[in-house]
Amino acid sequence: MSQANRSLVTIDDLSNREIEALFCLADEMSGSMSDQSGLCQGKIMASLFFEPSTRTRLSFEAAMLRLGGQVISAADMGATSLAKGESIADMARVVGSYADIIVIRHPWEGAARVVADYAGVPVINAGDGSHEHPTQTLCDLYTITKERQTIRGLKIALCGDLKYGRTIHSLTYALARLGAARIYFFSGPGVEMPAHVLGKLTQDYGGKLIKGPGDDTQSLAETLGGQSVDAIYVTPTDSHQLALMPGVQIKVDIRDGAIYVTRLQKERVGDTGPGAASKKDYPVIDARLLRRKGLERTLVMHPLPRIDELAYEIDADPRSMYFEQAARGVPVRMALIALLLGAKELIIPQEEDSLVQKLDYHVYEGDPGVKCANRLCVSNQETEARYIKPKFKIVSLDPLTLRCIYCEHELHPQYIASSDWHEGKLENKKYHSAESHWIRKIKPENLIIFDSENEAQARGFKPSKYVTVDR
Numbered sequence: 001m002s003q004a005n006r007s008l009v010t011i012d013d014l015s016n017r018e019i020e021a022l023f024c025l026a027d028e029m030s031g032s033m034s035d036q037s038g039l040c041q042g043k044i045m046a047s048l049f050f051e052p053s054t055r056t057r058l059s060f061e062a063a064m065l066r067l068g069g070q071v072i073s074a075a076d077m078g079a080t081s082l083a084k085g086e087s088i089a090d091m092a093r094v095v096g097s098y099a100d101i102i103v104i105r106h107p108w109e110g111a112a113r114v115v116a117d118y119a120g121v122p123v124i125n126a127g128d129g130s131h132e133h134p135t136q137t138l139c140d141l142y143t144i145t146k147e148r149q150t151i152r153g154l155k156i157a158l159c160g161d162l163k164y165g166r167t168i169h170s171l172t173y174a175l176a177r178l179g180a181a182r183i184y185f186f187s188g189p190g191v192e193m194p195a196h197v198l199g200k201l202t203q204d205y206g207g208k209l210i211k212g213p214g215d216d217t218q219s220l221a222e223t224l225g226g227q228s229v230d231a232i233y234v235t236p237t238d239s240h241q242l243a244l245m246p247g248v249q250i251k252v253d254i255r256d257g258a259i260y261v262t263r264l265q266k267e268r269v270g271d272t273g274p275g276a277a278s279k280k281d282y283p284v285i286d287a288r289l290l291r292r293k294g295l296e297r298t299l300v301m302h303p304l305p306r307i308d309e310l311a312y313e314i315d316a317d318p319r320s321m322y323f324e325q326a327a328r329g330v331p332v333r334m335a336l337i338a339l340l341l342g343a344k345e346l347i348i349p350q351e352e353d354s355l356v357q358k359l360d361y362h363v364y365e366g367d368p369g370v371k372c373a374n375r376l377c378v379s380n381q382e383t384e385a386r387y388i389k390p391k392f393k394i395v396s397l398d399p400l401t402l403r404c405i406y407c408e409h410e411l412h413p414q415y416i417a418s419s420d421w422h423e424g425k426l427e428n429k430k431y432h433s434a435e436s437h438w439i440r441k442i443k444p445e446n447l448i449i450f451d452s453e454n455e456a457q458a459r460g461f462k463p464s465k466y467v468t469v470d471r
Protein backbone atom coordinates (compact mmCIF):
# COMPACT_ATOMS: atom_id res chain seq x y z
CA MET A 1 0.00 0.00 0.00
CA SER A 2 1.29 3.47 -0.87
CA GLN A 3 2.04 5.78 2.03
CA ALA A 4 0.89 8.88 0.12
CA ASN A 5 -2.11 10.74 1.55
CA ARG A 6 -2.15 8.67 4.73
CA SER A 7 -2.02 10.11 8.24
CA LEU A 8 0.11 9.08 11.21
CA VAL A 9 -2.11 9.36 14.27
CA THR A 10 -0.86 6.34 16.19
CA ILE A 11 2.26 4.24 15.73
CA ASP A 12 -0.07 1.47 14.55
CA ASP A 13 -0.71 3.47 11.36
CA LEU A 14 2.64 2.19 10.08
CA SER A 15 3.31 -1.50 9.63
CA ASN A 16 6.50 -3.07 10.96
CA ARG A 17 7.90 -3.32 7.46
CA GLU A 18 7.03 0.31 6.71
CA ILE A 19 8.88 1.41 9.84
CA GLU A 20 11.96 -0.54 8.79
CA ALA A 21 11.79 0.85 5.24
CA LEU A 22 11.26 4.38 6.56
CA PHE A 23 14.52 4.02 8.50
CA CYS A 24 16.34 3.12 5.26
CA LEU A 25 14.92 6.28 3.73
CA ALA A 26 15.99 8.27 6.81
CA ASP A 27 19.52 6.91 6.29
CA GLU A 28 19.37 8.16 2.72
CA MET A 29 18.16 11.58 3.90
CA SER A 30 20.81 11.94 6.59
CA GLY A 31 23.54 11.02 4.13
CA SER A 32 22.67 13.93 1.86
CA MET A 33 20.54 16.33 3.88
CA SER A 34 21.24 19.33 1.66
CA ASP A 35 20.46 17.50 -1.59
CA GLN A 36 16.77 16.85 -0.90
CA SER A 37 15.41 20.29 -1.67
CA GLY A 38 13.68 19.17 -4.86
CA LEU A 39 11.43 16.63 -3.15
CA CYS A 40 8.70 18.84 -1.70
CA GLN A 41 9.08 22.03 -3.68
CA GLY A 42 5.79 23.91 -3.87
CA LYS A 43 4.32 22.03 -0.90
CA ILE A 44 3.21 23.69 2.34
CA MET A 45 3.25 22.16 5.82
CA ALA A 46 1.00 23.62 8.54
CA SER A 47 2.73 23.38 11.90
CA LEU A 48 0.12 23.65 14.68
CA PHE A 49 1.65 23.36 18.14
CA PHE A 50 -0.86 24.08 20.89
CA GLU A 51 1.49 22.84 23.61
CA PRO A 52 5.15 23.84 24.12
CA SER A 53 7.73 22.12 21.93
CA THR A 54 11.33 22.59 20.90
CA ARG A 55 12.42 19.34 19.24
CA THR A 56 9.27 18.12 17.54
CA ARG A 57 8.18 21.44 16.11
CA LEU A 58 11.58 22.68 15.00
CA SER A 59 12.72 19.33 13.60
CA PHE A 60 9.48 19.04 11.59
CA GLU A 61 9.92 22.58 10.28
CA ALA A 62 13.61 21.99 9.52
CA ALA A 63 12.68 18.73 7.76
CA MET A 64 10.13 20.48 5.52
CA LEU A 65 12.57 23.27 4.69
CA ARG A 66 15.30 20.71 3.89
CA LEU A 67 12.84 19.04 1.50
CA GLY A 68 12.32 22.35 -0.31
CA GLY A 69 8.80 22.94 1.06
CA GLN A 70 7.43 25.82 3.06
CA VAL A 71 5.90 26.13 6.50
CA ILE A 72 2.95 28.04 7.94
CA SER A 73 2.50 27.84 11.69
CA ALA A 74 0.38 28.56 14.73
CA ALA A 75 1.98 28.01 18.10
CA ASP A 76 -0.53 29.59 20.45
CA MET A 77 -4.08 28.32 20.63
CA GLY A 78 -5.10 31.65 22.12
CA ALA A 79 -4.08 33.38 18.92
CA THR A 80 -6.24 31.13 16.74
CA SER A 81 -10.01 31.02 16.36
CA LEU A 82 -10.09 27.93 18.61
CA ALA A 83 -10.02 30.55 21.37
CA LYS A 84 -13.31 31.91 20.00
CA GLY A 85 -14.94 28.50 20.28
CA GLU A 86 -14.20 27.14 16.81
CA SER A 87 -14.22 23.36 16.68
CA ILE A 88 -11.16 21.31 15.80
CA ALA A 89 -13.05 19.86 12.84
CA ASP A 90 -13.71 23.30 11.33
CA MET A 91 -10.13 24.36 11.94
CA ALA A 92 -8.91 21.15 10.27
CA ARG A 93 -11.07 21.69 7.18
CA VAL A 94 -9.80 25.24 6.80
CA VAL A 95 -6.11 24.52 7.43
CA GLY A 96 -6.39 21.52 5.09
CA SER A 97 -7.39 23.93 2.34
CA TYR A 98 -4.26 26.03 2.95
CA ALA A 99 -1.63 23.33 3.43
CA ASP A 100 -0.65 20.00 1.87
CA ILE A 101 0.17 18.35 5.19
CA ILE A 102 -0.61 19.18 8.84
CA VAL A 103 1.47 18.48 11.93
CA ILE A 104 -0.47 19.01 15.15
CA ARG A 105 0.27 18.90 18.88
CA HIS A 106 -2.79 19.34 21.09
CA PRO A 107 -3.55 18.73 24.78
CA TRP A 108 -6.75 16.74 24.15
CA GLU A 109 -6.42 13.00 23.69
CA GLY A 110 -7.70 12.01 20.26
CA ALA A 111 -7.48 15.55 18.82
CA ALA A 112 -5.11 14.42 16.04
CA ARG A 113 -7.61 11.72 15.03
CA VAL A 114 -10.32 14.37 14.61
CA VAL A 115 -8.00 16.59 12.55
CA ALA A 116 -7.15 13.59 10.36
CA ASP A 117 -10.85 12.81 9.91
CA TYR A 118 -11.65 16.32 8.66
CA ALA A 119 -8.54 17.87 7.09
CA GLY A 120 -8.57 16.11 3.73
CA VAL A 121 -4.73 16.11 3.74
CA PRO A 122 -2.24 13.91 5.62
CA VAL A 123 -2.05 14.67 9.34
CA ILE A 124 0.82 13.81 11.67
CA ASN A 125 0.20 13.52 15.40
CA ALA A 126 2.98 15.42 17.18
CA GLY A 127 1.53 14.49 20.60
CA ASP A 128 -2.11 14.46 21.74
CA GLY A 129 -2.34 14.80 25.51
CA SER A 130 -1.19 11.61 27.22
CA HIS A 131 -2.28 9.44 24.32
CA GLU A 132 0.52 9.01 21.75
CA HIS A 133 3.57 10.66 20.20
CA PRO A 134 4.34 8.35 17.27
CA THR A 135 7.12 10.35 15.61
CA GLN A 136 9.10 10.44 18.88
CA THR A 137 8.81 6.67 18.83
CA LEU A 138 10.19 6.61 15.28
CA CYS A 139 13.21 8.61 16.52
CA ASP A 140 13.60 6.23 19.50
CA LEU A 141 13.37 3.09 17.39
CA TYR A 142 15.69 4.56 14.76
CA THR A 143 18.26 5.29 17.45
CA ILE A 144 18.07 1.80 18.96
CA THR A 145 18.29 0.29 15.49
CA LYS A 146 21.31 2.42 14.57
CA GLU A 147 23.07 1.41 17.78
CA ARG A 148 21.95 -2.21 18.10
CA GLN A 149 20.83 -3.13 14.53
CA THR A 150 17.54 -4.63 15.72
CA ILE A 151 14.67 -4.36 18.19
CA ARG A 152 13.87 -8.06 18.10
CA GLY A 153 14.96 -9.88 21.20
CA LEU A 154 15.99 -6.81 23.17
CA LYS A 155 14.99 -6.21 26.75
CA ILE A 156 13.82 -2.68 27.36
CA ALA A 157 13.06 -0.97 30.67
CA LEU A 158 10.64 1.97 30.72
CA CYS A 159 10.83 3.90 33.94
CA GLY A 160 9.04 6.69 35.78
CA ASP A 161 5.91 8.49 34.60
CA LEU A 162 4.23 5.74 32.64
CA LYS A 163 0.75 7.18 33.11
CA TYR A 164 1.00 10.52 31.34
CA GLY A 165 4.05 9.87 29.16
CA ARG A 166 2.70 9.70 25.60
CA THR A 167 6.15 8.81 24.26
CA ILE A 168 6.10 5.78 26.57
CA HIS A 169 2.71 4.63 25.27
CA SER A 170 3.66 4.76 21.58
CA LEU A 171 7.04 3.20 22.27
CA THR A 172 5.53 0.36 24.29
CA TYR A 173 3.18 -0.61 21.45
CA ALA A 174 5.98 -0.46 18.88
CA LEU A 175 8.41 -2.49 20.98
CA ALA A 176 5.79 -5.17 21.51
CA ARG A 177 5.00 -5.30 17.80
CA LEU A 178 8.63 -5.31 16.71
CA GLY A 179 9.47 -8.26 18.92
CA ALA A 180 11.24 -6.87 21.98
CA ALA A 181 11.77 -9.86 24.21
CA ARG A 182 10.74 -8.11 27.40
CA ILE A 183 9.56 -4.70 28.46
CA TYR A 184 10.13 -3.82 32.10
CA PHE A 185 7.90 -1.16 33.62
CA PHE A 186 9.29 0.77 36.57
CA SER A 187 6.62 3.28 37.45
CA GLY A 188 6.46 5.97 40.06
CA PRO A 189 3.76 5.96 42.73
CA GLY A 190 0.50 7.20 41.22
CA VAL A 191 1.84 7.24 37.67
CA GLU A 192 1.67 3.54 36.82
CA MET A 193 1.09 2.33 33.27
CA PRO A 194 -2.64 2.90 32.59
CA ALA A 195 -4.98 -0.09 32.37
CA HIS A 196 -5.93 0.73 28.78
CA VAL A 197 -2.29 0.56 27.62
CA LEU A 198 -1.78 -2.77 29.40
CA GLY A 199 -5.11 -3.92 27.96
CA LYS A 200 -3.97 -3.13 24.41
CA LEU A 201 -0.64 -4.87 24.98
CA THR A 202 -2.32 -8.09 26.02
CA GLN A 203 -5.37 -7.86 23.74
CA ASP A 204 -3.73 -6.74 20.50
CA TYR A 205 -0.19 -8.04 20.80
CA GLY A 206 -0.60 -11.14 22.96
CA GLY A 207 1.64 -9.71 25.66
CA LYS A 208 1.92 -11.57 28.92
CA LEU A 209 2.00 -9.39 32.01
CA ILE A 210 3.88 -10.54 35.06
CA LYS A 211 3.43 -8.53 38.22
CA GLY A 212 6.72 -7.93 39.93
CA PRO A 213 7.47 -7.14 43.54
CA GLY A 214 5.30 -4.52 45.23
CA ASP A 215 6.12 -1.28 46.96
CA ASP A 216 8.99 -2.82 48.84
CA THR A 217 10.97 -3.29 45.63
CA GLN A 218 14.57 -2.39 46.02
CA SER A 219 15.76 0.87 44.54
CA LEU A 220 15.76 1.45 40.82
CA ALA A 221 19.53 1.35 40.71
CA GLU A 222 19.66 -1.99 42.51
CA THR A 223 16.89 -3.44 40.39
CA LEU A 224 18.37 -2.33 37.09
CA GLY A 225 21.79 -3.47 38.12
CA GLY A 226 20.46 -6.92 38.85
CA GLN A 227 18.55 -7.38 35.60
CA SER A 228 19.62 -8.27 32.12
CA VAL A 229 18.12 -5.33 30.25
CA ASP A 230 18.81 -4.03 26.75
CA ALA A 231 17.13 -0.66 26.85
CA ILE A 232 16.06 1.41 29.80
CA TYR A 233 13.68 4.29 29.17
CA VAL A 234 13.30 6.03 32.47
CA THR A 235 10.88 8.66 33.67
CA PRO A 236 11.52 10.53 36.88
CA THR A 237 9.66 8.53 39.47
CA ASP A 238 10.47 6.03 42.16
CA SER A 239 10.31 2.39 41.11
CA HIS A 240 7.86 0.21 42.97
CA GLN A 241 6.32 -1.95 40.34
CA LEU A 242 7.74 -4.24 37.75
CA ALA A 243 5.83 -5.86 34.93
CA LEU A 244 7.24 -7.94 32.13
CA MET A 245 5.93 -8.80 28.69
CA PRO A 246 5.66 -10.57 26.33
CA GLY A 247 6.53 -14.22 26.81
CA VAL A 248 9.31 -14.47 24.22
CA GLN A 249 12.43 -15.33 26.16
CA ILE A 250 15.61 -14.33 24.36
CA LYS A 251 18.70 -13.79 26.42
CA VAL A 252 20.43 -10.52 25.63
CA ASP A 253 23.13 -9.16 27.84
CA ILE A 254 22.41 -5.83 29.51
CA ARG A 255 25.65 -4.55 28.03
CA ASP A 256 23.83 -4.36 24.70
CA GLY A 257 20.96 -2.44 26.24
CA ALA A 258 19.73 1.09 26.78
CA ILE A 259 18.15 3.24 29.46
CA TYR A 260 15.27 5.43 28.30
CA VAL A 261 14.48 8.28 30.67
CA THR A 262 11.63 10.78 30.54
CA ARG A 263 10.53 13.53 32.87
CA LEU A 264 7.37 13.66 34.97
CA GLN A 265 4.66 15.21 32.77
CA LYS A 266 4.09 18.10 35.19
CA GLU A 267 1.69 19.85 32.81
CA ARG A 268 -0.66 16.86 33.17
CA VAL A 269 0.02 15.90 36.80
CA GLY A 270 -0.21 19.45 38.17
CA ASP A 271 1.34 20.32 41.51
CA THR A 272 -0.97 18.08 43.49
CA GLY A 273 -1.78 15.20 41.11
CA PRO A 274 -0.64 11.59 41.37
CA GLY A 275 3.11 11.36 41.26
CA ALA A 276 3.71 15.00 42.17
CA ALA A 277 4.35 14.30 45.84
CA SER A 278 7.00 11.71 45.15
CA LYS A 279 9.26 14.00 43.13
CA LYS A 280 12.00 13.77 45.72
CA ASP A 281 12.11 9.99 45.24
CA TYR A 282 12.48 10.03 41.46
CA PRO A 283 15.46 8.06 40.24
CA VAL A 284 18.33 9.93 38.68
CA ILE A 285 20.43 8.34 35.97
CA ASP A 286 23.94 9.41 36.86
CA ALA A 287 27.54 8.29 36.61
CA ARG A 288 27.19 6.24 39.80
CA LEU A 289 24.32 4.20 38.36
CA LEU A 290 26.12 3.68 35.07
CA ARG A 291 29.14 2.25 36.90
CA ARG A 292 27.06 -0.73 38.01
CA LYS A 293 27.98 -4.11 36.66
CA GLY A 294 25.92 -5.05 33.63
CA LEU A 295 25.35 -1.50 32.42
CA GLU A 296 28.65 -1.25 30.54
CA ARG A 297 27.00 -1.01 27.11
CA THR A 298 23.49 0.06 28.09
CA LEU A 299 22.13 2.95 26.06
CA VAL A 300 20.68 5.86 28.04
CA MET A 301 17.66 7.26 26.21
CA HIS A 302 15.32 10.16 26.91
CA PRO A 303 12.91 12.03 24.62
CA LEU A 304 13.89 15.34 26.29
CA PRO A 305 13.33 17.86 27.74
CA ARG A 306 14.97 16.66 30.95
CA ILE A 307 14.46 18.15 34.37
CA ASP A 308 16.35 16.38 37.18
CA GLU A 309 16.27 12.78 36.09
CA LEU A 310 19.38 12.79 33.89
CA ALA A 311 22.57 14.10 35.45
CA TYR A 312 24.51 16.48 33.20
CA GLU A 313 27.69 14.59 34.14
CA ILE A 314 26.72 11.69 31.83
CA ASP A 315 26.19 13.85 28.72
CA ALA A 316 29.61 12.99 27.32
CA ASP A 317 29.23 9.29 28.14
CA PRO A 318 29.17 7.26 24.89
CA ARG A 319 26.11 5.40 26.21
CA SER A 320 24.05 8.60 26.38
CA MET A 321 21.84 8.75 23.31
CA TYR A 322 19.37 11.58 24.01
CA PHE A 323 20.98 14.24 21.84
CA GLU A 324 21.34 11.69 19.02
CA GLN A 325 17.62 10.90 19.38
CA ALA A 326 16.80 14.59 18.97
CA ALA A 327 19.21 15.13 16.05
CA ARG A 328 17.87 12.08 14.22
CA GLY A 329 14.43 13.69 14.34
CA VAL A 330 15.25 15.68 11.20
CA PRO A 331 16.09 12.82 8.78
CA VAL A 332 13.33 10.62 10.25
CA ARG A 333 10.75 13.40 9.81
CA MET A 334 12.10 14.25 6.34
CA ALA A 335 11.51 10.63 5.34
CA LEU A 336 8.02 10.65 6.85
CA ILE A 337 6.92 13.91 5.20
CA ALA A 338 8.31 12.78 1.82
CA LEU A 339 6.33 9.54 2.09
CA LEU A 340 3.02 11.08 3.15
CA LEU A 341 3.28 13.71 0.41
CA GLY A 342 4.02 11.03 -2.18
CA ALA A 343 7.48 12.43 -2.97
CA LYS A 344 8.92 9.02 -2.09
CA GLU A 345 7.31 5.63 -1.96
CA LEU A 346 8.17 2.44 -0.12
CA ILE A 347 7.31 -0.73 -1.95
CA ILE A 348 6.23 -3.19 0.72
CA PRO A 349 5.26 -6.68 -0.43
CA GLN A 350 1.75 -7.50 0.82
CA GLU A 351 2.82 -10.64 2.69
CA GLU A 352 5.58 -8.72 4.44
CA ASP A 353 3.08 -6.09 5.47
CA SER A 354 1.09 -8.69 7.36
CA LEU A 355 3.79 -8.59 10.04
CA VAL A 356 1.64 -6.01 11.73
CA GLN A 357 -1.29 -7.61 13.46
CA LYS A 358 -4.51 -6.53 11.74
CA LEU A 359 -7.33 -6.72 14.22
CA ASP A 360 -10.81 -6.49 12.85
CA TYR A 361 -12.77 -5.25 15.85
CA HIS A 362 -16.43 -4.36 15.47
CA VAL A 363 -16.98 -0.61 15.90
CA TYR A 364 -19.81 0.48 18.21
CA GLU A 365 -21.27 3.96 17.88
CA GLY A 366 -22.84 4.93 21.17
CA ASP A 367 -25.21 7.69 20.19
CA PRO A 368 -27.11 8.10 22.42
CA GLY A 369 -25.54 5.71 24.87
CA VAL A 370 -22.12 5.09 26.32
CA LYS A 371 -19.61 7.91 26.48
CA CYS A 372 -15.87 7.78 26.95
CA ALA A 373 -15.04 8.16 30.65
CA ASN A 374 -11.79 10.03 30.00
CA ARG A 375 -12.48 13.70 30.68
CA LEU A 376 -9.50 14.69 28.52
CA CYS A 377 -10.81 12.78 25.52
CA VAL A 378 -11.61 15.04 22.57
CA SER A 379 -15.08 13.47 22.40
CA ASN A 380 -15.90 14.95 25.83
CA GLN A 381 -15.04 18.57 25.04
CA GLU A 382 -17.91 21.02 24.74
CA THR A 383 -16.85 22.42 21.37
CA GLU A 384 -16.35 18.97 19.89
CA ALA A 385 -19.26 17.03 21.44
CA ARG A 386 -21.60 18.88 19.05
CA TYR A 387 -20.45 16.77 16.13
CA ILE A 388 -18.35 13.88 17.48
CA LYS A 389 -20.32 10.70 18.07
CA PRO A 390 -18.63 8.53 20.68
CA LYS A 391 -17.19 5.50 18.89
CA PHE A 392 -15.61 2.40 20.35
CA LYS A 393 -13.96 -0.79 19.22
CA ILE A 394 -15.46 -3.82 20.96
CA VAL A 395 -12.18 -5.46 21.94
CA SER A 396 -13.61 -8.14 24.23
CA LEU A 397 -16.98 -9.69 25.12
CA ASP A 398 -15.78 -11.35 28.30
CA PRO A 399 -15.76 -9.00 30.06
CA LEU A 400 -17.42 -6.55 27.67
CA THR A 401 -14.65 -4.07 26.88
CA LEU A 402 -14.98 -1.02 24.64
CA ARG A 403 -11.94 0.97 23.50
CA CYS A 404 -12.59 4.63 22.59
CA ILE A 405 -11.38 5.19 19.03
CA TYR A 406 -10.14 8.68 19.93
CA CYS A 407 -8.18 8.31 23.19
CA GLU A 408 -8.11 4.47 23.47
CA HIS A 409 -9.24 4.45 27.09
CA GLU A 410 -11.32 1.40 27.94
CA LEU A 411 -14.85 1.05 29.30
CA HIS A 412 -16.57 -1.95 30.86
CA PRO A 413 -20.31 -1.24 30.53
CA GLN A 414 -22.68 -3.38 32.55
CA TYR A 415 -25.90 -3.47 30.52
CA ILE A 416 -26.88 -4.42 26.99
CA ALA A 417 -29.93 -4.87 24.79
CA SER A 418 -30.74 -5.73 21.20
CA SER A 419 -32.03 -3.23 18.65
CA ASP A 420 -34.26 -5.92 17.10
CA TRP A 421 -36.06 -6.31 20.40
CA HIS A 422 -39.62 -5.68 19.43
CA GLU A 423 -40.91 -7.99 16.74
CA GLY A 424 -43.97 -5.86 17.37
CA LYS A 425 -44.04 -6.79 21.07
CA LEU A 426 -43.27 -4.04 23.57
CA GLU A 427 -42.82 -6.60 26.37
CA ASN A 428 -39.70 -7.87 24.58
CA LYS A 429 -37.91 -4.56 24.97
CA LYS A 430 -35.60 -5.82 27.70
CA TYR A 431 -32.08 -5.10 28.83
CA HIS A 432 -29.68 -7.65 30.28
CA SER A 433 -26.44 -7.88 32.20
CA ALA A 434 -23.39 -7.62 29.92
CA GLU A 435 -22.16 -10.72 31.77
CA SER A 436 -25.15 -12.83 30.73
CA HIS A 437 -25.30 -15.17 27.72
CA TRP A 438 -26.97 -12.34 25.77
CA ILE A 439 -23.60 -10.72 25.09
CA ARG A 440 -22.84 -13.56 22.65
CA LYS A 441 -26.41 -14.02 21.42
CA ILE A 442 -27.01 -10.44 20.21
CA LYS A 443 -25.45 -9.76 16.80
CA PRO A 444 -22.80 -7.01 17.00
CA GLU A 445 -24.75 -4.85 14.54
CA ASN A 446 -27.83 -5.05 16.82
CA LEU A 447 -26.01 -4.43 20.09
CA ILE A 448 -27.10 -1.50 22.28
CA ILE A 449 -24.87 -0.73 25.26
CA PHE A 450 -25.84 1.27 28.34
CA ASP A 451 -23.73 3.03 30.94
CA SER A 452 -26.38 2.38 33.62
CA GLU A 453 -29.76 0.82 34.31
CA ASN A 454 -31.20 4.33 34.57
CA GLU A 455 -30.18 5.00 31.00
CA ALA A 456 -31.64 1.72 29.76
CA GLN A 457 -34.92 2.48 31.50
CA ALA A 458 -34.95 6.07 30.26
CA ARG A 459 -34.83 4.63 26.76
CA GLY A 460 -37.85 2.44 27.41
CA PHE A 461 -36.14 -0.86 28.20
CA LYS A 462 -37.22 -3.03 31.14
CA PRO A 463 -34.95 -5.34 33.14
CA SER A 464 -34.94 -8.96 31.95
CA LYS A 465 -34.43 -11.86 34.31
CA TYR A 466 -30.78 -11.78 33.14
CA VAL A 467 -30.15 -8.29 34.49
CA THR A 468 -28.21 -9.71 37.40
CA VAL A 469 -25.82 -12.59 37.06
CA ASP A 470 -24.53 -14.74 39.89
CA ARG A 471 -20.77 -14.64 39.93
Ligand code: CP
Pocket residue numbers: 052053054055056057136303304305
Ligand atom coordinates in the same frame (compact mmCIF):
# COMPACT_ATOMS: atom_id res chain seq x y z
N1 CP B 1 10.55 14.95 22.72
C1 CP B 1 9.71 15.98 22.51
O1 CP B 1 8.52 15.80 22.15
O2 CP B 1 10.25 17.22 22.71
P1 CP B 1 9.51 18.61 22.54
O3 CP B 1 8.39 18.66 23.54
O4 CP B 1 10.54 19.65 22.78
O5 CP B 1 8.94 18.66 21.14
